[in-house]
Amino acid sequence: MQRGGGRQSLGRAPPAPLVCLGVGRRVSCPPAGRGSEGDAPPPSTQVPSEPSPERWSLLCTGKAHPCPAPSERHSLPFTPALTSRAQVQRALLALTIPLEALQAVKDRMLQAMRKGLSRQTHAQANVRMLPAYICSTPDGTEKGDILVVELCQSHVRTLRVTLLGDGNQSPQVTYKIFDMPGDITQGKGEALFDFIAQCLRQFLAGISSPQHRLPLGFVFPFSCRQTQLDKAELISWSKGFSCSDVEGKDVVQLLQSAIKKQELHHVDVVALMNDTVGTMMTCSMRGEPCEVALIVGTGTNSCFMAEAQLVEMAEEISGQMCVITEWGCFGDDGTLSDILTPYDQHVDQESFNPGEKRCTHPPERAGHGQGKEGSGGSGAPAERAGLLPGAADLPGGGEPRRRALRCWAGCHPQPHVPEPGPSPSSFSGRFGEILQSVTGLLAPECMATLLPSVDGTGQGAAVVTAVALRLAAQRHEVDQLLAPLQLSRADLERVQALMRREMELGLGLESHANASVRMLPTYVRGTPDGTERGEFLALDLGGTNFRVLVVRVAQDGIRMASEIYVIPTAVMQGTGELFNHIIECIMDFQLKQNLLEQVLPLGFTFSFPCQQLGLDKAVLLSWTKGFSASGCVGQDVVQLLREAAQRKQHLGLKVVAVVNDTVGTMMSCGYDDPKCEIGLIVGTGTNACYMEEMRNVGTVEGEQGRMCINMEWGAFGDNGCLDDFFTDFDRLVDEKTINAGKQRFEKLISGMYLGEIVRHILLALVEKQLLFRGKPCPKLQTRDIFQTKFLSTIEIDGLALQQVRAILQDLELQASFEDSLLVQKVCQTVSLRAAQLCAAGLAAVVEKMRENRGLAQLAVTVGVDGTLYKMHPRFSQHLQQMLRDLAPNCTVTFLQSEDGSGKGAALVAAVACRGAEP
Ligand code: G6P
Ligand code: BGC
Numbered sequence: 001m002q003r004g005g006g007r008q009s010l011g012r013a014p015p016a017p018l019v020c021l022g023v024g025r026r027v028s029c030p031p032a033g034r035g036s037e038g039d040a041p042p043p044s045t046q047v048p049s050e051p052s053p054e055r056w057s058l059l060c061t062g063k064a065h066p067c068p069a070p071s072e073r074h075s076l077p078f079t080p081a082l083t084s085r086a087q088v089q090r091a092l093l094a095l096t097i098p099l100e101a102l103q104a105v106k107d108r109m110l111q112a113m114r115k116g117l118s119r120q121t122h123a124q125a126n127v128r129m130l131p132a133y134i135c136s137t138p139d140g141t142e143k144g145d146i147l148v149v150e151l152c153q154s155h156v157r158t159l160r161v162t163l164l165g166d167g168n169q170s171p172q173v174t175y176k177i178f179d180m181p182g183d184i185t186q187g188k189g190e191a192l193f194d195f196i197a198q199c200l201r202q203f204l205a206g207i208s209s210p211q212h213r214l215p216l217g218f219v220f221p222f223s224c225r226q227t228q229l230d231k232a233e234l235i236s237w238s239k240g241f242s243c244s245d246v247e248g249k250d251v252v253q254l255l256q257s258a259i260k261k262q263e264l265h266h267v268d269v270v271a272l273m274n275d276t277v278g279t280m281m282t283c284s285m286r287g288e289p290c291e292v293a294l295i296v297g298t299g300t301n302s303c304f305m306a307e308a309q310l311v312e313m314a315e316e317i318s319g320q321m322c323v324i325t326e327w328g329c330f331g332d333d334g335t336l337s338d339i340l341t342p343y344d345q346h347v348d349q350e351s352f353n354p355g356e357k358r359c360t361h362p363p364e365r366a367g368h369g370q371g372k373e374g375s376g377g378s379g380a381p382a383e384r385a386g387l388l389p390g391a392a393d394l395p396g397g398g399e400p401r402r403r404a405l406r407c408w409a410g411c412h413p414q415p416h417v418p419e420p421g422p423s424p425s426s427f428s429g430r431f432g433e434i435l436q437s438v439t440g441l442l443a444p445e446c447m448a449t450l451l452p453s454v455d456g457t458g459q460g461a462a463v464v465t466a467v468a469l470r471l472a473a474q475r476h477e478v479d480q481l482l483a484p485l486q487l488s489r490a491d492l493e494r495v496q497a498l499m500r501r502e503m504e505l506g507l508g509l510e511s512h513a514n515a516s517v518r519m520l521p522t523y524v525r526g527t528p529d530g531t532e533r534g535e536f537l538a539l540d541l542g543g544t545n546f547r548v549l550v551v552r553v554a555q556d557g558i559r560m561a562s563e564i565y566v567i568p569t570a571v572m573q574g575t576g577e578l579f580n581h582i583i584e585c586i587m588d589f590q591l592k593q594n595l596l597e598q599v600l601p602l603g604f605t606f607s608f609p610c611q612q613l614g615l616d617k618a619v620l621l622s623w624t625k626g627f628s629a630s631g632c633v634g635q636d637v638v639q640l641l642r643e644a645a646q647r648k649q650h651l652g653l654k655v656v657a658v659v660n661d662t663v664g665t666m667m668s669c670g671y672d673d674p675k676c677e678i679g680l681i682v683g684t685g686t687n688a689c690y691m692e693e694m695r696n697v698g699t700v701e702g703e704q705g706r707m708c709i710n711m712e713w714g715a716f717g718d719n720g721c722l723d724d725f726f727t728d729f730d731r732l733v734d735e736k737t738i739n740a741g742k743q744r745f746e747k748l749i750s751g752m753y754l755g756e757i758v759r760h761i762l763l764a765l766v767e768k769q770l771l772f773r774g775k776p777c778p779k780l781q782t783r784d785i786f787q788t789k790f791l792s793t794i795e796i797d798g799l800a801l802q803q804v805r806a807i808l809q810d811l812e813l814q815a816s817f818e819d820s821l822l823v824q825k826v827c828q829t830v831s832l833r834a835a836q837l838c839a840a841g842l843a844a845v846v847e848k849m850r851e852n853r854g855l856a857q858l859a860v861t862v863g864v865d866g867t868l869y870k871m872h873p874r875f876s877q878h879l880q881q882m883l884r885d886l887a888p889n890c891t892v893t894f895l896q897s898e899d900g901s902g903k904g905a906a907l908v909a910a911v912a913c914r915g916a917e918p
Contacts, residue, residue, distance in 0.1 A: 094341045099441060101339065106442050108335050113325065119312035126329040131314035132277050132303060133229045134322035134464060135471075136818050137289035139773065140167035142466035147204075147267060148458050149196055149255070150219040150278075153239060153298050155179045156196050158203035161462030171459050176203045189246035189254065197258035204264065214267045216259075217465030219457045220251055221275035221299065223326045229468050232272045238328065238357060239298045271465045274324045276303035278457025281464050290451060296431075300328055300359065309798045319801050319821045330359040471818070474770050478822060481764060482829050484727040489885070491725065492840040496886055498721050499844035503711065509698035516719040517711055521700045522663050522689065523615045524708040524908060527670030527677065532910035537590075537600045538902040539582065541567075542607025542625065542661055543683050544867055546582070548589040550600070551906035558671070558906075560899055563589050571629070573738070578629040579644035587650055599652045601913050603905030606637050607661035607685065609712045615912050618658045624714060624743050625685045625752055657908040660710040661865070662689040664901025667908055669863025673895055676861040678845060679708075679904075682838060682875065683866025685743070686750040687714050690845050693852045713841050714746030722748075725837075729760040736783060745841070749834040751788040751868040759786040761826050772819055779812045786811070791827040792872045799824075834868075835875045839882035846883075846890040858890045865897040 097105075115121040116129030143165035150157040155177050162172035178199040184192055200216075222241065224232035230252050237247065246254065256269045273281075280293035280303060291305040301324065308314065308321040330336065332355065340348075348354050432450050439448045453460070487495075505511040506519030532553045540547040549562035565585040571577045590596045608627065610618035613636070620633050632640060638655045645653040659667070666679030666689055677691040691706040700707060716722065722744055726734075733756045734740050734747055747753045763780055765771035779785060794804050804820035815823065842862070850858035869876055876894065883892055897904075 091343075094343070097339060099438075102438065102442060105336070105339060109327070109330060112327075112330055112335065116325070117306075117310055117312060117323070122313055126332045126335070128223060128235070128324075128326040128329070129311070129313075130223065130235075130324045130326055131226060131311050132273060132322040132324050133226050133314070134273070134277060134467070135308065135319050135821075136467055136816075137291070137305065138281065138463045138467050139470075139816065139818075141165050141773070142463055142470055144466060144469070145214060146462035146465045147200070147214050147216040148219065148461040148465070149200060149216060150275075150457055150461065151196065151221065156199045157458065158199050159458040159462065160203075160207060161459055163462065163466050171462065173459060174207055175458060176206060178202070185241045185243065187243060189243040189249070190258070192243045192246075193251075193254045193258035194261065196255060197262045197264070200259065200267065201262040201264060204267075212266060215270040215465050215469055216267050217278075217461035218252065218255055218269055218272045219275055219278045219461045220272055221295075221301075223324070223328075224251065224272070224274070226272070229271045229273075229464075230269060238353070240352070242352075271461075271468045273457075273461060273464050274301065274303060275457045276301050276324055277322055277464060278460035279453045280304075280322070280460065281467075282453045282457060282460030283451045292448075293453075299357075301325065302327060307801075320817050328357040328359050332356055474818075477768060477770055478765065478825070481761070481768070481770075482826065485729075485761075485829050485833050487725070487833055487836055492836055492882065492886060495722070495725065495837060495840035496843045496847075499713070499716060499841050500848060502716055502719075502721065503844060503848060506711070507692070507696050507698050507709070512699050514719070516721065517713050517716050518609060518621070519692075519697075519699075520610065520612060520660075520710040520712055521697055522612050522659065522708045522710050524659065524663055524667070525705055527674060527691070528667055528907045528911070529674075530671070532671075532907050532914075534910050534913060535598075535600055536906035536909045537586070537595070537602040538605065538905040538909070539586070539602065540605040540607075540661070540664070540900055540902040540905070541582065542605070542627075542685070543681075543900075546585065547900065547902055548585055549902040549906070550589075550593055550595060551603075551903055553906060553910055558899075558903060560903060560906075561593060562902060563592065565589075569626075572626060573628045574630070576629065576631040578627075578632065579640045580647065582641065583644045583648045583650055583653075586653070587648065590652065596652065599654050601654050601656040601909045603664075603902075603907075603909035603912075604638065604641065604655055604658040605661050605664040605901045605905040606658050607681070607687075607901075609710075609715070610637065610658070610660070612658075612710070615657045615908070616655055621712075622739070622742065624739065624746065626738065628738050656912045657905060659901070659905050659908050660687065660689060661901040662687045662710060663708055663908070664904030665863045665865045665897045666690075666708065667863075667904035668897045668899060668901055669861065669895045669904075671903070671907055673861045673863075673893075675859065675893070676863045676895055677849070678842075678860060678862040679901075680838075680842065680862050680864040680869070681866045682750060682834075682864070682869040682879075684750060684752045685714055686746050686838065686866070687712055688842065688845060690849060692849075696852065711845070714743045714750070716745035716841065718742055718744050729757050729764070732760045733757050745837070749838050751866070753788075754791055754830055754834060754868070755786045755788040756784060757830050758791065758823075758826055759783075761830070762786070762823065765822065765826070771822055772813060772815065775814075777811075777813055788868065789871070791831050792868075794824050794827045795831060796873045828874075831872060831875055832878050835878035836882045839879045839886060842879070842883055842892070843886035843890075846887050846892055850887075850890055856889060859893075860890065861893040861895050863895050863897050865900060870896060 109127065112125060112127040113129055116125035116127045122129070142163045144163060146161045146163065148157075148159040148161060150159070157175055157177050159173060159175040161174075164170060164172070176199075178195075180195065184195055204214075220232070220234075221239075222237060223235045225235055226232040232251055234247050234249060234251050237243065252269050252272050259267050259269070276293040276295050279295060280290050283290040283293070292302065293304070294302045303322055303324040305320045306323045308319045311321045311323055314321055331340070336359065351357075436448065436450055439446070499517065502515055502517040503519060505515035506517045508515075512519065533555070534553055536551045536553070538547075538549040538551050540549065545564040546567045547562050547564050549560050552559045563585075565588075567578070567581065571581045587596070590598075606618065606620075608624055609621040611621055612618045616638050617636050618638060619636050622633055623629070638658050641655060642653065645651070662679035662681050664679070665681060666676055669679075670676040679689045681687050687710070689708050689710045692709045694700065694705050694707055695703040697707055697709065717725075718741065725748070726744065730744075730748060733753055734744065736756075737747070737753075748757075759780060762771060763777075766774060766777055766780070768774075790807055793799070793807060801817055801820040801824070804824055805815045805817075808815040808820065808823060813819075846858060846860060849860060864876075869879075880892070880894060883890075
């Protein structure tokens with residue numbers, strides 16, 4: 001270890017003593033500058049009880065004097081010299097703040113912090129709460145050579161930190177300190193940045209540094225408006241700095257161009273951070289990440305990791321975001337007027353920015369360490385207070401204690417030239433002690449651990465830069481993995497065109513048989529006209545729930561009663577039990593509804609692809625959505641129901657209509673909105689129907705009027721026309737289904753499959769070490785373990801990542817914040833694709849209807865149902881947004897069906913009973 005001018009140190013930084021507690025908030029702080037007061041005693045873990053006023057004044061002054069009332073504080077004599085001990089005591093009392101006053105300062109600070117965080121009040125806030133664009137803490141895998149430049153009060157420190165990916169346990173640190181020429185901090189900004197870049201060139205020349213890309217972290221301890229990690233505009237200088245042409249400029253750019261001038265083309269400024277951030281990260285390298293940092297030195301400041309959604313000035317809505325409080329300006333609006341004494345007023349008047357930074361009372365102004373600001377130089381207030389040099393060391397000496405007291409409530413030590421390895425910190429002295437105990441008094445529910453930072457911000461800055469690089473590399477890999485799931489406008493236009501083509505093929509008599517979109521005629525020729533009347537039974541099979549309903553259609557509206565019945569998987573996939581089970585449910589319902597004596601017309605919503613041969617005759621073409629009951633495909637499902645009724649001697653069954661759930665939904669919504677001519681389901685499965693011109697329905701005789709066509713668009717792409725859009729994840733999902741190769745469009749969109757697609761993507765991310773640190777996740781190997789409803793929860797706006805972590809915890813997945821953020825991103829990507837594909841399909845439908853009707857503009861309503869559409873926080877919005885883009889000449893209104901398609905089936909039955917074709 002070498003010391004002195006042009007100082008260099010090589011090799012491993014010795015581990016620092018850790019003075020920490022268990023849980024709760026950790027507070028990190030850098031070691032004191034030279035001449036600080038020895039190692040920090042372990043902080044007391046007991047949450048101190050409320051001290052009596054005597055005890056409090058003892059704590060503050062070492063003497064049991066009562067604290068002066070605020071009014072009294074200002075009337076204290078301000079004489080040039082204090083001679084008697086009593087006078088000294090009285091002057092010191094002025095600097096003693098009673099606990100309740102500190103409580104008040106704490107509440108004011110919280111208020112000021114909230115003001116800073118809120119977009120509405122941020123501009124007027126004194127405590128600026130600036131986002132630092134650091135959204136994660138180190139995970140120990142950080143690796144590589146990182147350059148750091150630290151702009152300090154009187155010198156520039158350049159470091160090369162080599163991180164070994166060993167949990168940052170043994171960073172290799174090489175550094176050099178360059179004293180700054182006297183007036184450079186008041187000169188031209190360009191000169192300052194040129195000086196910094198020259199230091200860097202000298203430093204690199206002194207160490208054998210390879211010419212490969214060298215990322216650089218820049219520690220710039222002044223308040224900046226940061227818009228990203230490598231973009232920060234200087235708001236205002238402080239601590240005696242006042243270089244011209246820098247305020248309002250992006251200091252990263254200023255440094256990068258100065259570095260370029262030194263022809264250091266391989267050096268990239270990757271991150272700029274405040275010294276508080278560097279400190280927090282340095283301490284995070286020693287076990288649990290620290291989430292708060294405190295600096296009290298020439299200036300004072302703090303930062304902490306906040307929930308991103310609270311930081312309204314930053315666009316990030318989820319995860320964490322480091323916030324730099326810039327609390328130095330706390331009190332500039334007079335908030336501290338009842339705390340400030342004439343001594344403070346005097347120091348402020350003498351400072352180079354009177355009235356500003358009221359909360360900043362640098363030690364040198366209180367007779368502690370050297371300083372540039374204020375004409376009085378170090379110890380000014382004490383002298384002003386007539387205290388002789390070293391008064392602070394007097395038992396009960398005011399300033400450090402008051403600062404410690406207010407620091408809690410409000411400031412703290414800063415090393416000037418940090419030496420690597422353990423060093424005493426002013427936090428280790430009475431200051432730390434007071435800070436620790438007063439924190440315990442003012443925030444008993446928080447357990448704060450003071451963790452002195454060794455080596456100031458250098459290593460922390462390297463870690464911030466390394467974390468930024470790690471996240472950037474991860475983001476790049478994640479973007480590559482997710483890219484195939486992100487569809488461009490051109491992709492979606494292509495899907496729209498393919499859907500249109502398949503629709504035409506499905507409608508064509510010749511081409512119908514080979515079309516993937518089967519465009520099945522439903523024999524429903526119109527939407528309800530409001531004249532429907534009567535009482536009907538209705539069945540609703542094919543969605544999440546099987547429902548039996550009784551529907552009364554009267555002049556004054558429709559009343560319904562319904563019951564949900566479970567269809568056990570064994571019945572869904574059994575051998576012919578299904579229709580027996582349905583009849584048992586109907587009989588149970590009729591019994592409960594006292595309908596057994598009545599023979600009510602029944603409308604049957606059967607949500608599977610059927611060749612409709614009449615209103616009450618439909619042949620099942622294939623099962624979907626996990627159904628595979630044998631003996632049904634190719635059969636008339638109405639006949640199957642009637643036969644089951646006979647088997648059960650249930651003679652009261654009168655099926656008059658069978659409809660698809662899309663048709664039922666269209667009819668149900670059409671009863672309230674006559675413009676509803678499209679039915680859409682996005683639930684377990686997905687499908688759509690619409691009113692097509694009979695002249696275009698090649699598979700049904702007749703040219704007049706319209707007929708509702710059940711598109712069965714779930715099978716779109718089964719003929720391979722969508723293969724370019726299938727990703728490996730989609731193939732993995734499809735292969736594991738009981739109808740592999742079928743319902744390809746449905747498997748990209750509907751609720752039965754989205755969770756599975758996400759699960760496979762998460763497994764791929766784990767395999768690439770991009771998620772859960774690559775730790776194997778046995779639970780995630782289980783099919784259907786990641787349910788689609790998780791997507792709906794995880795994507796709720798502003799959902800705290802904590803809740804995402806909770807969902808993952810239930811799946812035995814220990815997720816970090818980044819992991820939760822990544823899982824959220826995967827869910828968003830998968831559901832967005834589903835919504836956009838659905839929009840492309842619907843755009844093909846509305847555009848066809850518009851052309852059918854020769855309209856320049858079409859206004860139409862879509863009756864929609866399905867759990868995914870209804871429950872997912874963003875699906876409908878994304879679908880409608882993309883539909884507007886893809887079909888700009890159509891005004892499409894979405895009407896959510898409240899009563900499901902059972903009502904629709906009853907309305908179709910009502911029309912059927914009227915003997916008319918509905
Ligand atoms: C409603 C309708 C059903 C339809 C279902 C689809 O419940 O009444 O006819 O099948 O929505 O959505 P789901 O999410 O249940 O599959
Ligand atoms: C079925 C359709 C049904 C859709 C929505 C699909 O699997 O084939 O008939 O409309 O799911 O439930």
